[in-house]
Amino acid sequence: MFKKKDIFFKTLEEMADTIVEATEYFAKGVSDLSDVSAFAKRMKEFESQCDQYTHTILKELNKTFITPIEREDIMALTTSLDDVLDGIEACASRFEMYHIREKDEYITLFADVIVRSTHQIKSAIYLLTQKKLLAIREHCIAINELENQGDDVLRVSITTLFANVKDPIELIKRKEIYERLEQTTDYCEDVANTLESIIMRNS
Numbered sequence: 001m002f003k004k005k006d007i008f009f010k011t012l013e014e015m016a017d018t019i020v021e022a023t024e025y026f027a028k029g030v031s032d033l034s035d036v037s038a039f040a041k042r043m044k045e046f047e048s049q050c051d052q053y054t055h056t057i058l059k060e061l062n063k064t065f066i067t068p069i070e071r072e073d074i075m076a077l078t079t080s081l082d083d084v085l086d087g088i089e090a091c092a093s094r095f096e097m098y099h100i101r102e103k104d105e106y107i108t109l110f111a112d113v114i115v116r117s118t119h120q121i122k123s124a125i126y127l128l129t130q131k132k133l134l135a136i137r138e139h140c141i142a143i144n145e146l147e148n149q150g151d152d153v154l155r156v157s158i159t160t161l162f163a164n165v166k167d168p169i170e171l172i173k174r175k176e177i178y179e180r181l182e183q184t185t186d187y188c189e190d191v192a193n194t195l196e197s198i199i200m201r202n203s
Contacts, residue, residue: 007060008067008074009129015053015081016118016125022046023118026088027111031103036096043092050085054078069128073198080190084121087184088114091177098173106157110181113153117146117188124195133203136195143192150185154178 022043029039057078061071068074094100124139157178165171 006068007064008057008069011053011056011060012074012077012081012125013129015050015078016122018046018049018053019081019085020115020118020122022050022085023088023111023115026092027108027115029092030095030107030111033095033101033103036100040092040096043089047085047089050082054082069198069202073194073201076194077191077198080187080194081121081125083187084118084184084191087180087187091180091184094173094177094180098177100173100177104174106153106160106178107181109153109157110150110178110185113146113150114181114184114188117143117185120146121188121191124192128195128198133199136199140192140196143188147185147189150182154182 025042025046029043033039057074061067061074120139120142124136124143127133127136127139158175161171161174161178165174
């Protein structure tokens with residue numbers, strides 16, 4: 001079923017590496033928002049890098065006859081990985097747009113969930129390229145559990161926000177950021193679901 005590691009698997013690994021690097025940078029960045037412009041700019045660079053990988057995979061799909069797994073699966077996996085970085089970059093850009101400078105415990109909690117999710121994604125992608133399909137499952141389960149934690153953080157953060165913040169503008173800004181962060185955990189779960197369908201088709 002598989003050949004030696006090819007351009008598709010190599011590029012998917014590079015995407016996974018970049019996503020982990022970006023989310024770790026994000027998690028570190030939200031603890032010190034003294035220079036949100038530099039923070040948002042660096043996150044944009046990560047997102048552009050991921051777009052390049054997506055472009056590489058699309059280009060190769062257009063000219064390659066035999067692919068290591070189904071073309072649709074490669075495309076779905078690429079898209080879902082790209083969504084994770086798009087999601088986290090969209091959050092980072094909001095810090096700059098909304099002039100957010102203060103640390104926020106819920107953003108820190110979301111960042112931690114997302115970092116742990118992307119480490120699970122990276123492990124799963126590397127198992128895929130090593131053809132260890134069944135071993136991917138435990139990482140998919142872990143990502144699903146982390147997504148549930150993201151849901152919990154959203155519930156608590158929104159409840160606390162409405163209980164404590166009286167300024168409607170501040171409330172709108174924080175609420176959007178919390179929701180976007182939770183959506184990024186959903187994107188991580190989409191990667192897990194895509195991997196699950198790849199396992200089912202190939203094992």
